[in-house]
Amino acid sequence: MEKMKDLYAQYNCDLNDAEVKKAVAEILAKNFAKNNTVEVYKKCFNLIDLTSLNSTDTEDQIGTMMQKVNDFSEHYPEMPNVAAVCVYPSLVPVTRAVLEKENGVNIAAVAACFPSSQSFIEVKVAETALTVQAGADEIDVVISIGKFFSGFHSEVYEELQELKAACGKAHLKVILESGALHSAVEIKQASLLAIAAGADFIKTSTGKMEPAATLEAAYIMCGAIKEYYEKTGVKIGFKPAGGVATTEDAVKFYTVVNTVLGEEWMNNKLFRFGASRLSNNLLTSIYNKEVKYF
Numbered sequence: 024m025e026k027m028k029d030l031y032a033q034y035n036c037d038l039n040d041a042e043v044k045k046a047v048a049e050i051l052a053k054n055f056a057k058n059n060t061v062e063v064y065k066k067c068f069n070l071i072d073l074t075s076l077n078s079t080d081t082e083d084q085i086g087t088m089m090q091k092v093n094d095f096s097e098h099y100p101e102m103p104n105v106a107a108v109c110v111y112p113s114l115v116p117v118t119r120a121v122l123e124k125e126n127g128v129n130i131a132a133v134a135a136c137f138p139s140s141q142s143f144i145e146v147k148v149a150e151t152a153l154t155v156q157a158g159a160d161e162i163d164v165v166i167s168i169g170k171f172f173s174g175f176h177s178e179v180y181e182e183l184q185e186l187k188a189a190c191g192k193a194h195l196k197v198i199l200e201s202g203a204l205h206s207a208v209e210i211k212q213a214s215l216l217a218i219a220a221g222a223d224f225i226k227t228s229t230g231k232m233e234p235a236a237t238l239e240a241a242y243i244m245c246g247a248i249k250e251y252y253e254k255t256g257v258k259i260g261f262k263p264a265g266g267v268a269t270t271e272d273a274v275k276f277y278t279v280v281n282t283v284l285g286e287e288w289m290n291n292k293l294f295r296f297g298a299s300r301l302s303n304n305l306l307t308s309i310y311n312k313e314v315k316y317f
Contacts (some may be wrong), residue, residue, distance in 0.1 A: 027176040030219055031212055034250050038207035038243065047238045050282045051275060056063060058278045059271075061309055066289065067273040068305045069103035072262070072297045073317065075110055076230070082117045085110055089121035091317055092128055098316065102309075105302065105303055107131045107161060112154040119158030130197070131161035135186055138200075140165040144182050151189040162186070163196040163297075165229060167185050168203055176216060183220035191251070196224035196262060196295075202234035214247035218259050228265035232298065235265025238279050238296035245283040254274035261288070264297025270308040273301055 075088060088108070095104050107129035110118050115132050122128060134154040135147035151162055164186050167179050187195050197217035204210050217225050225244055228235040241263050248259045261284070263276050273296060279292055288294050306314035 025177075026179060027212075027216060030215055030218070033254070034211070034215055034247065036173055036208055036211050036215075038211055040207045040239070043207050043239050043242055047242050047279060048051050049314065050242075050279055051238075054278045054282055055275060058213060058281065059274050063274060063277060064270060064305050065102060067270075067277055067296065068302065068309070069106060070291050070294050070296050071105040071302055071305075072107045072109045072264075072295050073105045073302055074108070074230075074264075074297050076133060076137075080111065080114060082114065085114045086117050086121045088317070089118055092122045093126060095123070095316070099306070102306075104128055106194045108115045109133065109163065109297065111137075112150060112157065112159075115157040115159050129160040130158060131163055132157075132159040133163045133229075134159075135162075135164035135221075137163065137165055137198075138231040140167050141169065144185060147182070148185055148189045150193075151186050155189070155191055155193045161194045161196060161223075162190050163226060165198040165200060166217060168200055170211075171204075171213060171216075176212070180216050180220045183217060183222065187221035194223040195221060195259075196226050197222040198229055199240075200229055200232065201227045201240035201244070202232060202237065202265075207239070210240055210243045211247055214244045215251070218247065218251050222259060222296065224260035224262050226262040226264055226297065228263075228297075230265030233266075236263040236267055236276070240277055241276055241279045242283060243316055245280055249284055250290075258287070258293055259312055260293040260295065262295040262297055267296050267298050268300040268304060270301075270304050 109131040132154045134151045136142040170179050199213045201210050227240050302317045
């Protein structure tokens, strides 16, 4: 824990939940309207990790979803495609088989005993490595929240380092499950811990519990990313996930991220939405008619 205390001491962890809430409200009041445009809706579409994480998912269903991604540009030639698709590890092989590489759409997969992360590190490492071997470009894992709550922050850090090594060339996205964390301070600490351990992205939530992604968590996490960049020159990505379903939701998150981190982060190399319903809702807003493509 001492090592983590030294890490936290280098950053502003003196946060107040009420002040964070006030800051988010001020950002939206000032900047939401100017971002509530079709151009931004299109940008947001290109930030989506099109997600299917159901226990009922079948190879046929995932194959059909991938074919829709393949065919998207034929139906909407003026639109960018989604950034990535996100599936369970066992469905990476069919995803890789059906998804056409020329689309430029990455394959993300959850791993390391998602969504609870309650297993042995050996199991988590093995699943991560197998998922990359199966063809995943990106791996989404959850921090060991129980260990974090118990004060074993160094153990959480070391686990993430092992998972980062197991990813090889694949990017590591670390889920904080921010809605389970008790305060702005804990969200900031978990963000810094994940970044220091090697996360390429930090992500709010699994989408499997409430509350999921919140604008306040986004503000805190992006603040950690900004401070880390200012100290090191290294850019870490941000991904809100869980409950980001409407066009308004997307624009609000876009506004907070853009305000805190700036235009340099407004691309799918550094900013993603984890979502299943958002794609059709954005298309509906863009074309001003109901769209149910995905």
